[in-house]
Amino acid sequence: ELAVLSVGQVVASAAVPVGGATFDAAVAQYLRRQYALRISLAAAEELRRELGTAWPVQSERYAEVAGFDVPSKSARRVCVSSEEIRQALARMGWRFIQLDPAARTVRFLKPIEMDPGGIGKGYAVDRMIEVLKKHGVSRALISAGRSSIYGLGAPPSEPKGWRVQIPDPRDQRKTVREVFLRNLSMSTSGSTEKFFVAGGKVYSHIMDPRTGYPAAGMLMVSVIAPQTIDSEAWTKPYFVMGRAWAARNRPKDFQVFLCEDRQETACVSLP
Template identity: 35%
Template sequence: MLDLLFPDDPAPPSGFALLRASRRAMATTFEVALPFGTRYAVPAAEAALDVIDELEDQLTVYRDHSEISRLNTSGIADVEPRLFELLSRCAGWTRESDGAFDIAAGALIKAWGFYRREGRVPTAREQADAMSRTGMRHVVLSENAVRFRAVGLELNMGAVGKGYALDRAAEVLRRDWGIHSALLHGGGSSVLALGTPPDDPRGWPVRLRHPSVDRSLGVVYLNDRGLGTSAATFQFFEYNGRKYGHVLDPRTGRPAEGTAAASATAPTAAEADAMSTAAFVAGPALADRLSRTRPQLGLVVLEDDADTPQVFNLAPDEYAPPDPA
């Protein structure tokens, strides 16, 4: 989805090199890239990756002992304060997006088979049942306590977990190691930049790739900002000649349609992940409205069958369009 413009040569034309540390987590590869010469680069990168491991253990729905899994099982619990803060932010993003982004969609994800990556079309009854157990409107949040009002409702943090993990990892780099220039990513779909690279005051350059052909959708420059991209490039199935992607529309209970890819830049990677998901689900109309009400949000949305993306709220020094073919 995202083509990180890292120099691979030890002496790249840009004049600087990067130390890159990576680790598998959340079913993808996370990477921390630091300018060569950064003090304590290796232990700092390892500490940041350790935080990501710890957060996977808290947020995953694939481990029975995780805090999210235990909450899904019980339907009521006092949760760790930082997790409560994240759930509260997610509830706010659900309201702002008119339900296009919603982490309380675990029942739908299972109904469509994406939980085990075994996609299937549910029956009308199965879909209706899953919809009755979907939506943050059924989740009560109060003073670190969480309660589900719908039996069988399940949270799934897949649309925001990687970005949140990057935010927390970057927090460690800043607070504990005094690092203010770095680029972190989780699988390419979630990115967070600290400061700028040594040779470009605009920020860390990240190329947005077309989801289905070898073509660029432009380059964004990140300076203390997150970037999230949503697309159904890899996770989908075909049934009766029709493609069904893994990004579900919580409002309809079906895979989102009409958008090929959506990217968002925001002050945090978690928010960028959430807003890219919302824009992918609801398309350019919502992207336009969100960009008007949120001055720090930028969006790039490519509709199905469109040649060029629509760009919202990104200045020329933040986004460079692709070169003409």
């Protein structure tokens, strides 16, 4: 928290809800796992405030929450109890993860779920490249799904590197850009494969942390960078923050290709 005082009074203040946001994420993850229901962080916060308790209550409380049913990709409502929210909050937190840097091990002190997301996948691709190099491999294309790709060296028939096509987010049968990866990675985030539909509108699976709702305005972002962990990490803020922010915050050795959600297919490479 930060406050500005003048003549003994607070004239301005702000707070970053770090702890609360972590609890809200735990509630959202519980509903996703238990009911296959995706809800916004704002809805999770309302449930936490209304039903969350540190100890069991004598009189059980209930609340209804609306979300997006993952299997059917449609809107659905479920009834949740205060006991369910209490259990969800009790199972989350970094305190249940024990790291041993010397032994390079991770130990879970109780049954919990840890998802490193795309960054974990990018790290795994980079580690695979290290292993290949260690064994004398100088040419290889590593693909962890189309979202994380690394081109080591170049194939014998193409000295520019490994040819990779970026599909049109509106029509996967078409190609909007062709790139060559030579000792470079490319990661892609978009709403063409992971999405849900509510009220006839398609929503991205990537959430905007500022609102707790699906990010809007972008269809796809591809980032080319020396390391896959970096290209993976940067696709998300570019997708959420948009073209202007991406142009201002692009590292010099990165290439960024994005497609905005407009009537026309507005796909561009950032200078």
